[in-house]
Amino acid sequence: MKNKIVCYFSAAQSEQPIIYRLVKNYDLVVNILKADINPLKQGYLVMELEGGKDKYQEGLSFLKSLGVIVEPLSEKVVWHDDLCIQCGACASFCPTEALAIDRDTMMVSFEDAKCVLCGMCLECCPTRAIVLHFDIKEAV
Amino acid sequence: MAQQKTYEEINEKIKRGEAVVVTAEEVIKVVAEKGVKQAAREIDVVTTGTFGPMCSSGAFINFGHSNPRIKMKKVWLNGVEAYTGIAAVDAYLGAAQLPETDPENKVFPGRFTYGGAHVIHDLLAGKEIRVEAEAYGTDCYPNKKVDTIITLDDVNDSFLFNPRNAYQNYNCAVNLGDRTLYTYMGILKPNLGNASYSTAGQLSPLLNDPHYKTIGIGTRIFLGGGIGYVAWNGTQHHPNVLRGENGVPKTPAGTLSVIGDLKQMEANWIVGLSYIGYGATMAVGIGIPIPILDEEILMYTAVKDEDIYCPVVDFKEGYPYSKPIDLGFVNVADLKKGKVIIQGKEVITTPQSSYPRARLIAATLKEWIRQGKFELTRPVAQLPGADADIQFKSIPERNPGGISLNGNRRNQ
Ligand code: SF4
Numbered sequence: 001m002k003n004k005i006v007c008y009f010s011a012a013q014s015e016q017p018i019i020y021r022l023v024k025n026y027d028l029v030v031n032i033l034k035a036d037i038n039p040l041k042q043g044y045l046v047m048e049l050e051g052g053k054d055k056y057q058e059g060l061s062f063l064k065s066l067g068v069i070v071e072p073l074s075e076k077v078v079w080h081d082d083l084c085i086q087c088g089a090c091a092s093f094c095p096t097e098a099l100a101i102d103r104d105t106m107m108v109s110f111e112d113a114k115c116v117l118c119g120m121c122l123e124c125c126p127t128r129a130i131v132l133h134f135d136i137k138e139a140v
Numbered sequence: 141m142a143q144q145k146t147y148e149e150i151n152e153k154i155k156r157g158e159a160v161v162v163t164a165e166e167v168i169k170v171v172a173e174k175g176v177k178q179a180a181r182e183i184d185v186v187t188t189g190t191f192g193p194m195c196s197s198g199a200f201i202n203f204g205h206s207n208p209r210i211k212m213k214k215v216w217l218n219g220v221e222a223y224t225g226i227a228a229v230d231a232y233l234g235a236a237q238l239p240e241t242d243p244e245n246k247v248f249p250g251r252f253t254y255g256g257a258h259v260i261h262d263l264l265a266g267k268e269i270r271v272e273a274e275a276y277g278t279d280c281y282p283n284k285k286v287d288t289i290i291t292l293d294d295v296n297d298s299f300l301f302n303p304r305n306a307y308q309n310y311n312c313a314v315n316l317g318d319r320t321l322y323t324y325m326g327i328l329k330p331n332l333g334n335a336s337y338s339t340a341g342q343l344s345p346l347l348n349d350p351h352y353k354t355i356g357i358g359t360r361i362f363l364g365g366g367i368g369y370v371a372w373n374g375t376q377h378h379p380n381v382l383r384g385e386n387g388v389p390k391t392p393a394g395t396l397s398v399i400g401d402l403k404q405m406e407a408n409w410i411v412g413l414s415y416i417g418y419g420a421t422m423a424v425g426i427g428i429p430i431p432i433l434d435e436e437i438l439m440y441t442a443v444k445d446e447d448i449y450c451p452v453v454d455f456k457e458g459y460p461y462s463k464p465i466d467l468g469f470v471n472v473a474d475l476k477k478g479k480v481i482i483q484g485k486e487v488i489t490t491p492q493s494s495y496p497r498a499r500l501i502a503a504t505l506k507e508w509i510r511q512g513k514f515e516l517t518r519p520v521a522q523l524p525g526a527d528a529d530i531q532f533k534s535i536p537e538r539n540p541g542g543i544s545l546n547g548n549r550r551n552q
């Protein structure tokens with residue numbers, strides 16, 4: 001199985017070779033998407049974790065046993081209409097019409113609920129008006 | 141056709157606040173309702189607009205002198221190099237220029253998040269820009285290094301001078317190959333996955349004056365939210381191409397070189413763009429007024445999206461290797477509706493040029509003229525027309541055998 005998760009950890013935990021253990025002991029593929037550790041060594045790690053179902057669960061249990069708080073990642077696509085120049089390019093790539101063009105006005109609009117986070121619009125928007133936003137809490 | 145109005149008459153009406161001004165979109169309806177004769181009598185000016193990526197753009201800047209003075213050999217603005225092979229503290233910052241630290245396409249496709257266009261946009265947005273310059277030092281210009289922060293207010297002069305803008309018609313790009321292409325026409329999905337186009341269609345300046353009867357050298361225009369001028373025909377101006385019965389070119393044709401004081405422009409109308417896998421470029425807002433001097437000129441401005449065709453060009457082999465692959469033409473009205481038929485297949489269309497922004501420019505220019513803030517200009521010289529003997533050239537492939545750089549003459 002494969003999931004994106006956020007791990008929040010404290011100073012003591014960040015001293016430990018967590019990723020190394022996940023890879024070595026649980027045979028998981030780890031892809032770090034974003035990380036932030038403050039000078040007090042507290043912080044978070046956003047990663048994609050992939051592996052066999054049992055190993056995956058064991059890996060998560062291992063993280064929790066260390067006191068790391070593990071939560072499913074909530075990502076969302078944010079459309080900054082102040083940066084958008086209304087070219088319309090993104091709408092032609094969006095598979096769900098979350099980004100859609102009104103053919104009378106040729107104006108683009110974004111409907112959050114329809115977005116399946118495929119990421120196509122992030123690549124094609126020339127003004128980078130569309131960004132991926134990770135929902136991360138303040139330091140735990 | 142008898143001349144019905146002169147530039148002077150139209151300008152008198154503008155000054156009195158009596159000029160009848162419509163956009164290139166609105167004129168279509170007026171002509172349909174009232175007919176050409178009456179509409180030509182009533183309408184004084186038709187305004188056009190376009191807002192899309194135009195790589196051949198950039199700005200001249202005179203920084204003023206440091207103390208001691210400097211003759212810049214190299215200069216960077218926020219890490220983006222500007223050309224200084226001109227006078228001491230003059231430079232030209234190109235829209236597509238990238239910082240030396242940009243990873244480019246080393247990790248493909250590259251992101252190109254910041255380039256010359258972004259610097260120009262930041263200057264307009266009033267942001268602080270780091271300027272670093274190097275020099276070898278002379279008796280008159282002893283300084284060898286400058287490292288400072290400037291804003292647009294701090295420089296003596298800055299004017300946008302774009303060698304090629306406002307292309308009259310443009311190719312519709314497709315991909316006949318089997319991998320995704322990253323181009324200046326955006327992402328092209330394999331096997332005719334999408335068709336990318338870049339034109340303001342019925343609002344586009346040169347499509348409303350296909351034979352350059354009123355748009356010429358010296359024409360005053362809306363440029364980047366301020367006032368600018370047509371400086372010359374743009375590079376690659378190639379007017380003698382296939383045209384429809386309405387005079388509208390069916391392939392890329394005329395272009396404009398435009399100029400205007402950057403200090404009176406707005407960040408909203410000069411926007412840095414990042415084309416994944418391709419590079420940085422600039423969205424430029426241009427609006428050009430067309431004086432309705434006679435019925436023929438009015439008829440041209442009534443051009444509709446349905447009457448404009450773009451050639452379909454393959455970007456796998458056709459464009460990069462100049463292979464003639466005939467994929468026919470598509471209609472701008474269909475492109476705007478979102479689907480076209482190419483090789484019997486229904487293909488989704490991807491716009492690159494912003495139609496809502498083009499519409500806003502035409503409307504803004506209309507307001508300026510109606511309020512008497514913007515008068516029309518008669519061109520001081522015409523642009524080369526469809527009968528001009530202009531050949532489209534490529535770089536010659538010759539073998540530079542000798543070592544002499546300036547003594548050899550060809551064809552003699
Ligand atoms: S991420 Fe995908 S689904 Fe969501 S808006 Fe962008 S293109 Fe549409």
Ligand code: SF4
Pocket residue numbers: 083084085086087088089090091108124125126127128129130
């Ligand atoms: S591609 Fe970007 S700039 Fe263009 S319409 Fe979509 S969000 Fe706006």
